[in-house]
Amino acid sequence: MSAVACLSAAAVYAFTSGTDEAIAVPVPDARVAGYCHALYGDLPAKVDGLSRHDLKPKSELTAGWGNPPIVLRCGVPRPAADADPSTYGAEVDGVSWSVEQGADGGVLMTTTLRKAYVEVALPKRFAHDISPLTDLADAIKRTIPEGV
Numbered sequence: 001m002s003a004v005a006c007l008s009a010a011a012v013y014a015f016t017s018g019t020d021e022a023i024a025v026p027v028p029d030a031r032v033a034g035y036c037h038a039l040y041g042d043l044p045a046k047v048d049g050l051s052r053h054d055l056k057p058k059s060e061l062t063a064g065w066g067n068p069p070i071v072l073r074c075g076v077p078r079p080a081a082d083a084d085p086s087t088y089g090a091e092v093d094g095v096s097w098s099v100e101q102g103a104d105g106g107v108l109m110t111t112t113l114r115k116a117y118v119e120v121a122l123p124k125r126f127a128h129d130i131s132p133l134t135d136l137a138d139a140i141k142r143t144i145p146e147g148v
Contacts, residue, residue, distance in 0.1 A: 025059045028075030028116065035116040036061050036074035038143035043072070048132040068123040070132050074144075076119045079110045092130060093137035099130075109133060114144045 028036060040060040045052050050066030063072045081087040081100050088099040095111060097120075102108040105124035110117055118140055126132060 022057065023055045023059075023062050023064075023071060023073070025057060026061050026073050026075035026077075028061070032075045032116040033061070035144045036118075039074050039116075039118065039139055042139040042143050044135050044139065047135040048126075050132075065132070066123075070123065070126070071121040072136065073119045073121075074116060076110065076117045078117055079119075082110075082112060090130060090133075092133040093141075095133070095137045095140050097130075097133065111140060111144070113146055113148060114140070115147050116144045118144065 026036075037060055040063065043052065043063050047065040047070055050070065052063060052065050053069075055062045055064045055069065055071065061074050064070065079098055079100070081098050089112065090097050090099055090109075096113050097109040098112055100108040100110075102121055105127050107122045107127055107130070109120045109122065109130065111119075118136075120133065120136065122130065122132060
């Protein structure tokens, strides 16, 4: 297993374990961090009716909604799954996502074909429902340009 895959697996575990767990904060380059800063300022107050809150550690590269949280991380590396043509994908309101099984039965979604990768970890209750992504799509489209 590659180092990136190991880090991704560890991050997924932290995401789905609850708000008391520390969330791995991405370390993007300055260009990507600029896109992420813009996204952070444009994120909705509610996702799927759940209120937004800061995660630990507080960062403009992460955000959460609900408990257990829906966790967004901006500026993550390109997921290894993107290199696998059998990886499941979805398009939600004009934003393309790769889909991976997360820890504890949750789902890990990562944007594709954008200048910055945005990862959203959905807890188990959303295992068959990606509707929270509809609340995030407009902010992503406004702040992170298409392209690779």
